Structures are given as C-alpha cells and as structure tokens.
Amino acid sequence: QVQLVQSGAEVKKPGASVKVSCKASGYIFTTYGISWVRQAPGQGLEWMGWIDTSKGNTNYAQNFEGRLTLATDTFTSTVYMDLRSLRSDDTAVYYCARDRRQFFGYGTDYWGQGTLVTVSS
Amino acid sequence: NFMLTQPHSVSESPGKTVTISCTRSTGSIATNYVQWYQQRPGSSPTTVIYEDSQRPSGVPDRFSGSIDSSSNSAALTISGLKTEDEADYYCQSFGNNWGVFGGGTRLTVL
Numbered sequence: 010q011v012q013l014v015q016s017g018a019e020v021k022k023p024g025a026s027v028k029v030s031c032k033a034s035g036y037i038f039t040t041y042g043i044s045w046v047r048q049a050p051g052q053g054l055e056w057m058g059w060i061d062t063s064k065g066n067t068n069y070a071q072n073f074e075g076r077l078t079l080a081t082d083t084f085t086s087t088v089y090m091d092l093r094s095l096r097s098d099d100t101a102v103y104y105c106a107r108d109r110r111q112f113f114g115y116g117t118d119y120w121g122q123g124t125l126v127t128v129s130s
Numbered sequence: 131n132f133m134l135t136q137p138h139s140v141s142e143s144p145g146k147t148v149t150i151s152c153t154r155s156t157g158s159i160a161t162n163y164v165q166w167y168q169q170r171p172g173s174s175p176t177t178v179i180y181e182d183s184q185r186p187s188g189v190p191d192r193f194s195g196s197i198d199s200s201s202n203s204a205a206l207t208i209s210g211l212k213t214e215d216e217a218d219y220y221c222q223s224f225g226n227n228w229g230v231f232g233g234g235t236r237l238t239v240l
Contacts, residue, residue, distance in 0.1 A: 044229065046175075054167070054175065054220050056229035068227040071131070104174060114224040116165035118186065120174040 011035040013105055013121035020127045026093040029124045031105030038086035039063040042108035044117055045079065045090050047101040055101075059113055060088060068113060095128045102126075132156045134221050134232035141238040146211050150235045152204040152221035159197050164204040165222045166195055169234075175220065179206060213239050 016030040031043065045057040058069040060079040067079050078091040088105060103124045106117035133155040142148040152164065164182050167175040177186050179195035182204065192212075197204045204223075208215055216239045221232040 046231075053218075053234040054169075054222075054231040056222070056231055059229070068229075070228055106175075109180060113227065114162060114229075116163065116177065116180045116222060118177055118180070120176070123174055 011107065011119045013107060013119055015103075015105060015121040015124045018125040018127070020129065021095050023096055023128055023130055025095050025128075026091060027095060027126050029090045029092075029103050029105075029126070031088045031090070031121050033086045033088070033107065036107075039083055040111055042111055042113060043079075043081075043088045044106045044108055046104045046106060048104070048123075049098070049101040052101075057090075057103075059108070061111065061113075062088065063111060092126075095126075097128050100126065100128045131225060131228065132223075132230065134223060134230055136219075136221060136232040136235045138233070139236040139238065141240055142211055144211050144213060144239055147207065147209040148211060148237065149208075150206045150219055150221075150237070151201075152206070152232050154202050154204075154223065158199065159202045159204055159223075160199055162224045164195070164197060166193075166204075166206045167220045167222065169218045169220065178219075208237075211239050215239055 012034045014032045039062050044059045060067050062081045076093050080089045105121040107119040109115040109118050135153045166179040168178045169175040178193045183195040192209045194207045218234045220234045
C-alpha cells in the first residue's frame with residue numbers, strides 16, 4: 010500500500026534552517042510527483058512547492074522563493090524539504106503528498122502524517 | 131496569480147444537502163482542474179473530489195463536484211449529510227507552475 014512517512018518534529022531558532030524528509034513506499038517512486046503543503050496553527054492549507062521525482066524539476070510558491078529547496082533521492086525513494094532563514098510565522102505542520110500523476114497540476118492522492126516545525130527563540 | 135474564495139463556514143442538519151462554493155478571482159475556473167480535500171481535526175487532508183468532479187474510490191457518492199463557468203466557481207455538494215462529514219473542506223487549483231488553496235470552509239452538521 011502507498012505510504013509517505015515523514016521525519017519527526019523539529020524545534021528551531023529564528024534564522025536557522027530545517028530539513029524534513031518524506032519517504033515513499035508501495036509504488037514506483039519516479040512515476041508520481043510530490044507536493045509540499047503547510048498549515049500554521051488554526052489556519053488553512055498553504056501550497057509550498059512541487060518536485061518531479063523523475064527529473065528533479067521543481068516549482069515553488071512565490072512566498073518561498075529563495076528560502077525553499079526540494080530535492081529527491083531516488084535510491085531511497087525520499088524527498089527532502091529544506092526551508093532556510095526560519096521565522097516565527099514558519100511554525101506549522103508540514104505535509105508531503107503524492108501527486109495523482111507525474112505531471113504538475115492534477116492534485117494529490119496520498120498524504121504524509123505531517124511534521125510539526127516550531128520556530129521559537 | 132489568482133485566488134480561490136470559499137465561505138468561512140456552513141452548517142446544515144443531518145440528512146440534508148449542503149453546497150460549498152469556491153470562486154476563482156481571475157481567469158476561467160475551467161482552465162485548471164479543481165480538487166476538494168476534507169480535513170478532520172488532527173488529521174492529514176484526504177481527497178474527496180479530483181479533476182473537478184471525479185470521486186476517488188472509497189469516497190461515498192454523496193460527495194459530488196462541479197464547475198460553473200457563469201459564476202467562475204467550483205462547488206462541492208454533499209447530500210444525505212452525516213455527522214461524520216463535519217470537517218474542514220478546501221478547494222485547490224493550479225496556475226502554470228504554482229498551486230493555490232482556498233481558505234477553507236468549516237462544515238458543521240448539527
């Protein structure tokens with residue numbers, strides 16, 4: 010069965026970086042893209058970015074340009090989300106989700122369990 | 131870039147039908163597919179509608195999706211409401227290389 014398992018909760022200081030992993034199993038990793046979405050406490054969903062797991066191409070939300078990097082390791086079927094220069098308003102649950110297709114723009118079908126990232130001095 | 135606007139909250143009684151709208155600010159709603167996600171407290175979102183009107187396996191046929199070009203909106207309709215449908219619902223669509231969610235709608239079944 011398809012599973013996306015994310016790394017554990019993180020606590021970071023302002024200005025630091027965080028790297029969250031998302032390990033996929035139960036399907037051929039390179040045949041579906043992976044999206045990242047975050048949710049601040051009590052708030053709605055925010056689209057962050059997408060990676061083509063086969064070619065490594067990426068799309069990022071304008072809000073995160075320059076601070077966000079998505080990368081893929083096809084040997085371990087893992088996608089990494091690296092967010093730099095953290096601020097207190099980056100405190101959120103971060104989700105990875107498998108896209109319905111390899112190509113961008115078709116929504117997601119399976120989601121990870123979420124990773125809480127807390128940014129606090 | 132366009133935005134998707136949803137009502138903040140809706141409420142309805144068990145057994146009734148409710149419709150949640152998702153209005154696109156600029157550009158045609160028909161240009162890019164719309165998805166709908168359900169999120170219960172403390173859980174990851176799950177898809178209830180994809181590609182405007184398609185229902186994933188396992189989602190009851192009480193859930194349906196549509197788009198209306200005249201109002202430039204998408205709609206999620208839930209019929210025969212059950213208390214278990216109480217959740218937050220989010221619409222999502224895409225631009226050429228970016229994604230966007232609506233602000234979410236809290237559905238209360240009372």
